[in-house]
Amino acid sequence: MLEAAGTPQEIEGRSLWRDARIRLFRNKAAVGSMIILGIITLMAIFAPMLSPFEYDQIDWGYIQEGPNWENGHIFGTDGNGRDLFIRILYGARVSLAVGLLATSVSLVIGVTYGAVAGYFGGKIDTIMMRFVDVLYSLPFMFFVIMLMVVFGRNIFLIFIALGAVEWLTMARIVRGQTLSIRRREFIEAAHATGVSNFKIIFRHVIPNVLGPVIVYMTLTIPQVILTESFLSFLGLGVQEPLTSWGVLISEGAKVIEASTWMLIYPATFLALTLFCFNFIGDGLRDALDPKDR
């Protein structure tokens, strides 16, 4: 059985995560999306270095002028004479930050909550999931407007409001996944060994439900960005002179006949980002669950 124990050094195994990563990097659309998204993110981070203008600097000579390479306003200026290019990059900061932070909040709360509800089942599950149903039934816009009225307009409120809503779906997804694996034999083996429930949830349940969670996460980010844009469009989002893609699109939409560039450029950035996230989500789904193709 044991032929002289072979070579003594240990062989590295190929984890399912590593297999998934290899499959993901074979997906051209996903890789392309990651590159574009990476460029947009880097541009957002290094925004001040990329333009001679400040995002709130008014250039009195060029009010609502179209794109022009000679004066440096490559995407044109808005109605207040501010450079659109730098404003789009600052808008990217807000939109991407909202997307990532709100999604992380929803991830942490949703995964823990869903895994606990699904794992324990029975009455605990019923109570926990009915609570989710109740929160679901709250009208979201009403909730956000109330927050804004009570606490004033604040970017952190948007994070909280979006995170508080997004974790509900995450919790449902994780609960469903947990229900399907909690009767698996490796969970039973852990029980038989005497592993505590807490450790079973974090060591055995959550790593095995992360696949769908990651996929859902990449689809939540664009959803959150869209919602933030929608809130800003309604005037409930970020405060002037700070901006987001939603605000820029809203302003552009008002003057669509006179100056199309004010709508087209921010809308292109938003659409591109959403496309990228969706392609990455698609690629991740194929990579993490090759059977579902």
Added chain:
Amino acid sequence: MNAIGKKKAVPILSVRDLKVHFTLSGTGLFGKERKLKAVDGINFDLFPGETLGIVGESGCGKSTLGRAILQLIPPTDGQVIWLGRDIVGAPHSAMQPLRRDLQIIFQDPLASLNPRMTIGEIIAEPLVTHKADLGKEEIKARVKRMMARVGLLPQMINRYPHEFSGGQCQRIGIARAMILEPKLIICDEPVSALDVSIQAQIVNLLQELQREFDLSLIFISHDLSIVRHICHRILVLYLGNVMELADRDSIYAAPKHPYTKALISAVPIPDPEIERNKERIVLTGDLPSPTNPPSGCVFRTRCPFAKDVCATDIPTVDTINDHHQVACHFHERM
């Protein structure tokens, strides 16, 4: 390995009148709740170093019985006496130290291993849980020693379960069960999912380990040839009830229960001459629903020898001699 000699010893495990009933919610709004009697009053003793085979067809409560002994499914009634102590309904804190002596091996080798963990982590989990004071190096050394013992190359320690074949996965499952050197392992159809050639290897491995560590095994199976090979005593279950409990030689030579007779006559013999001429008892019909078991003797609906008394009286488990018990009204005539 004389099972009769072992009988004088103190049993390591005694199961007394063990019952596991599941409540099924009724159908429709006013449907009545029904009781599913998966295990309905089972008694047996298990001695140190002994292998007890539990046989029966699908749905007769074999696996439920195994899990009820480990308290993975809470028994409805009865006692499970482990080393002189009843563990039914014991709180989590009291069960925890006992779990290191009670282990289980599962039917589906791959499903019983967490796909996200390396096999080193899987095998080490019982150690990490029960002997937290051991250092990382010591744990790794023990895992490697156990891997070598069950016939796995120790340098495979960082591999993942999907990189192994079914037989190797079952060896990993055995290594996990053995790492704490338990006193009892419940083998829940450990070889049913494997090829015949691999089955023999796994069964032989279990026997070697049993001799080496003086293990007791409860071997759940529906394969009578393997049970005959590995078990010292055999318990025949039907619809959650004991039909017959006897030493291996006694039960194969002279089965006293019509159900056991039918099961044994169904085992193929690798000699076409004998196979063709042997008397075969074919049972008609299917296993009755355990939610609505037959009155009297549960086996009477399929029994070729059933009489009126079988429908009215539940047969008692009669002791024929020291190593043979049977639950049939007419066992003297069999």
